Amino acid sequence: MTSNVITKQSFLTVAGKRFHYIWLRDNCLCPQCSHPTSFQKLYEISDRTSPPEPLSWEEEDGELRITWNEDPPHHSRFPVSWLLSHAYDEESEPGRTNQQPESASQSNEILWDKAWIEANISRLQEALVSDPQLWLNQLFTVGFTVLHNIESKDLQPMLESIGPIYSSDYGLFAPSKTTKEGKDLAETGKGMSFHTDYTYWHTPPLLTSLYCLENAASGGESLIIDGFRVVNDFRQQHPDYFELLTQTPIQFKQVYTKWEYFYCRTQPILELDNSGKVTRINFANSHSYSWKLPFDQMEKFYAAYTTFFSYLKNPIYQYCFSLEPGDLLLMNDSRIMHGRQPFTGNRHLEIACISWDFLQARQRFHQYQHLYVDR
Ligand SMILES: [Zn+2]
Incomplete structure (x- = not known):
């Protein structure tokens, strides 16, 4: 016909x-x-x-x-x-x-390494609490910002000006200080290798906030890396390993005997969007144990996993700095991987997080509000 x-x-x-x-x-x-x-x-x-x-x-x-x-x-x-x-x-x-609203705030992302930070540190240090647009922009471009001289009474209102604080077993703020029987490695003086937070929890992508209340310790420097930058290099140099880490779902686990919770979440280490861009890194050695993978995939997966892990240990990516009392480190937890050096002595951080949706929504609102006001 x-x-x-x-x-x-x-x-x-x-x-x-x-x-x-x-x-x-x-x-x-x-x-x-x-x-x-x-x-x-x-x-x-x-x-x-x-x-x-x-x-x-x-x-x-x-x-x-x-x-x-x-x-x-x-x-x-x-x-x-x-x-x-x-x-x-x-x-x-x-x-x-x-440019669609969905991707607008990701468009000026800068993938950084240690050399880039050293060349741009004075510009980064210009972020002031009083200029939210500047530090919000930093969160979108480089994935983190460090703000200074914040009084502890101002911390909660400041964070809540972005959006509601996520509540966990600890409440709104989880202490990171040494306790006799640490429920988490963060509560010991041990060093922590690079990780993203809450890999074992079905949370939305998060903004992580680390506030320093006290630092009378020796050691304990903060270490951060741009996970997206590392993944970029890893993807070019090991495309097959990259693919394995995007396609193999693994289990991240955390047991809290005090609260009688055994969390487990299964997802790939590298999450991609429809265009193939990495949008979220799920990585925490401390939560990665007793995986179940098909027998004939286990060794191949370990080859990819350990190669990626060794990239994170390469000092060319790492920015190392000390958090002093009143300092606040804000990070895009899907992108910035953080760790710390071991320490002795007293050190007290307060950790909180906010759904990254609120930051994106605030940024997008300021970008597009004219479309809704004038129409
Ligand atoms: Zn009509």
């Missing part, structure tokens, strides 16, 4: 960008279709019995006005600036990818 269907044009072009009729109708900004204060969609495209089609349209005074072929005719108005901010027509500008 031959088809004689004549394909009608199904889009219109505004400022060089094409927009499908169906997309425009679905995204109508009128108060009947889009709730005016919550911006949530009221219109349901699936209620239509035929594809949307304009009776007429015009572009005037910076606005696209469409009258739709409906009974009664429906009227849509789109500010051209709004349309351009939401344009999805890549073909009209080859090679240019439209």
